[in-house]
Amino acid sequence: MTSTEAYPILNFAIYFSFATLTISLFAGLYRLLTGPSLPDRIVVMDLVASLVIGLIITYIMLTGQTVYLNVAVAIALLVFMGNIAFAKYLKRRLDQ
Amino acid sequence: MMEWIISILLMTGSLFMLVAAIGVVKLPDVYMRMHAITKAASLGAILMLAAVFLRYPQWVVGIEALMVVMFVIFTSPIGAHMIARVSHRMKVPIGDGYVMDELQDEADRQSAERAGGKSGETTEGQSGKKDGGKGGEKIDTGKL
Structure with missing residues (x-):
């Protein structure tokens, strides 16, 4: 299933990256x-x-499915909208 | 050779994100945490997107990776700017080591304006109150 078995260093880098990002999430x-x-x-x-x-x-x-980059595009857009919405909401709550 | 470059880019990007997360935990107040996130996490995302483009050098991947990089570069400072302004107005407590506060004058002026508008409202009564509310709304969008 994995497309990285020919490259051990790439395999290591992928799992290292998973571990690092999980620690960062915690x-x-x-x-x-x-x-x-x-x-x-x-x-x-x-x-x-x-x-x-x-x-x-x-x-x-890890999987070679490049269609998941669309998810990254959507998240990069949505988080900006979320930031702006939160800022507006906090500002309106302050003005009341 | 190529897989070494890709691996180094991937690991460097994830390490920058780890640095951002450590900064979020360790830094003392919201402005410093914002400083950690908007720069380190954006750089991490850009490095990892470069890695995925080098791994799959196709047009679609390149264009989508470039789109994500552009969104991150353009939107992350704007969002951080707005959150920082709002948290300054909320008077979020700051840590030690600050030498100056450049927004202090503007905050004083805004609070004085709001106090002046409120005293005008009370003399004018009900309709004046409605107008004051609208005026506050207009100032709000202009400042943002």
Whole structure:
């Protein structure tokens, strides 16, 4: 199934990348749970989007299914919309 | 040879993302955390997209990777800018080591304006209140 068995170094790099990104996701989860203020949690959303893009890319390298890059495009767009929406929402809540 | 370059790009990108996550955990306040995320995580994503393009050198992959890079480069600073402004207005507590606050004057001016608008409202009554609300809305979108 994997397309990387001919290259051991690439195989190692893919699993190393999976491990690193998973550790990073748990670090983001820690900040999401203990973040003192609401902007801290919104910032973590940005980080998690980047990490998910990284996970998708690593999965593409593992399986060779390049169609999953569409998911990365959609996530990169959606997280921007989410940031803007959160900023507007917080600003409106401040003005009231 | 090529697989070595791809592997190094992939591992470097994921290590930059790990650096961003460590920064999110260790740095003291929201502005420094934003500094860690918007630069390190974006660089990590760009390096990993370069790796996937080198691994699958096709037109579709290249164009989509370039689209993701463009979105990340253009939208990440804008989002961080807006979140930073809002958190400055929310008076999120900052850590030690800051020497100046360039937004302080503008924050003072805005709060003074809002206080002035509110005192005008109370003298004018119900209809004035509605107008004041609309004016606040307009200022809001203009500042964003």
